Amino acid sequence: MEIKILGTGCTNCKNLEKATRQAVAELKLDASVVKEEDIVKIMGYGIMRTPALVVDEKVLFYGRIPSVSELKEMLSKK
Amino acid sequence: MNNRGITFHLKNPANYLPLLLLPLWILLYRNLHGLTDFFVYDVFNLIKGTHLADSVWFFVFEVPKVLLLLTLIIFAVGIVRSYFSPERTRKALEGKSLFTGNVMAASLGIVTPFCSCSAIPLFLGFIESGIPLGVTFSFLIAAPMINEVAVVLLFGLFGWKTAVIYVITGLFIAITAGWVIGRLHLEKWVESWVYELKAGDHPEDEKLTFAQRIRMGYGAVKEIVGKVWLYVTLGVAVGAGVHGYVPQDFMASVMGDKVWYSVPLSVLIGIPLYSNAAGIIPIVSALIGKGAALGTSLAFMMAVIGLSLPEMIILRKVLKLPLIFTFIGVVGTGILMVGYLFNYIF
Numbered sequence: 001m002e003i004k005i006l007g008t009g010c011t012n013c014k015n016l017e018k019a020t021r022q023a024v025a026e027l028k029l030d031a032s033v034v035k036e037e038d039i040v041k042i043m044g045y046g047i048m049r050t051p052a053l054v055v056d057e058k059v060l061f062y063g064r065i066p067s068v069s070e071l072k073e074m075l076s077k078k
Numbered sequence: 079m080n081n082r083g084i085t086f087h088l089k090n091p092a093n094y095l096p097l098l099l100l101p102l103w104i105l106l107y108r109n110l111h112g113l114t115d116f117f118v119y120d121v122f123n124l125i126k127g128t129h130l131a132d133s134v135w136f137f138v139f140e141v142p143k144v145l146l147l148l149t150l151i152i153f154a155v156g157i158v159r160s161y162f163s164p165e166r167t168r169k170a171l172e173g174k175s176l177f178t179g180n181v182m183a184a185s186l187g188i189v190t191p192f193c194s195c196s197a198i199p200l201f202l203g204f205i206e207s208g209i210p211l212g213v214t215f216s217f218l219i220a221a222p223m224i225n226e227v228a229v230v231l232l233f234g235l236f237g238w239k240t241a242v243i244y245v246i247t248g249l250f251i252a253i254t255a256g257w258v259i260g261r262l263h264l265e266k267w268v269e270s271w272v273y274e275l276k277a278g279d280h281p282e283d284e285k286l287t288f289a290q291r292i293r294m295g296y297g298a299v300k301e302i303v304g305k306v307w308l309y310v311t312l313g314v315a316v317g318a319g320v321h322g323y324v325p326q327d328f329m330a331s332v333m334g335d336k337v338w339y340s341v342p343l344s345v346l347i348g349i350p351l352y353s354n355a356a357g358i359i360p361i362v363s364a365l366i367g368k369g370a371a372l373g374t375s376l377a378f379m380m381a382v383i384g385l386s387l388p389e390m391i392i393l394r395k396v397l398k399l400p401l402i403f404t405f406i407g408v409v410g411t412g413i414l415m416v417g418y419l420f421n422y423i424f
Contacts, residue, residue: 007195008198040275043275044276045281046278046280047281048164048165048168050195059281063191064297067293
């Protein structure tokens, strides 16, 4: 699975990246985690709030940072 | 659409823990005056009426008071905000005429969740769906200027009247400045790629349970109070020093209403000065006690909070310099008028 974190580099985006990496590691998922910082590409996903999480090109949520346990719950359903 | 129904997850009572703390909050808040007296005069053994006792009392009373107020209000606002979103605000603004659009954009700017790091995607999202530039600006002016931290601090340190005045004049500035920018037709000063941008389809809104909303309120407290408590403490500490040691009427010669240039001067100093409301309001509140005029102080706070350099730098990605200067000029003029008006009235 391919996980993208959309954000222009603010603290919240970095926090989400950290939480996501932790969730992926704890679930032992076979997933790549990349950060998308290009605003034009971010807008291509139709969101107006960062950070956002995209799994296999589908927006999972935006504008908030869930806890690691909530992230794990969401990612394990995918 | 969002799920507005209330779904209780009683198997997870930890989610409701913040609500159970409310009685404790009320008990503390109502007894703060007596507790402060006890600590300052009995535990620290300071003599009532001395400069030191005055300063210490101010500090010991104001810091917990402001932090208690912030915690409660930010928690409540966090839950309220989970029902609003920039996406919905955008939908509400689509197709609105210039003036109505400005009024709605400024008002929605208060309740819509906004952080300056999201200013660019928000700006692009608004413009892309055809919302006029002037209406977008009304939102971008109101959202940072009228925030819950500023309003709570004004309420706690100045009283509810000043807090209401701040909100109303802030709205007035956001509406008129946006309207003026709209009338000037400055689209040519928006970076050209902005109008070529093609945004993707908006993903479906998440359905949130009430438990999740409570968690969002809790998260807002952790994030905001966790960040501003230090500024509040420092601001009140400086304010306490001013309160106890600066002679009465000391500020009258610099920030008083008899000094005609005090308003423009405080706006000019306020624009590049970057501080959040949490640090600046306690200091200004102490200065008012020393003869600074309300209008001058209001103008200073609005310039510091509403026109911040970091936000201008972020907006430079989408706006050309002349538009940024017009923005500063128009909002600055609005603040100036508010300052003079209040010095004249009070």
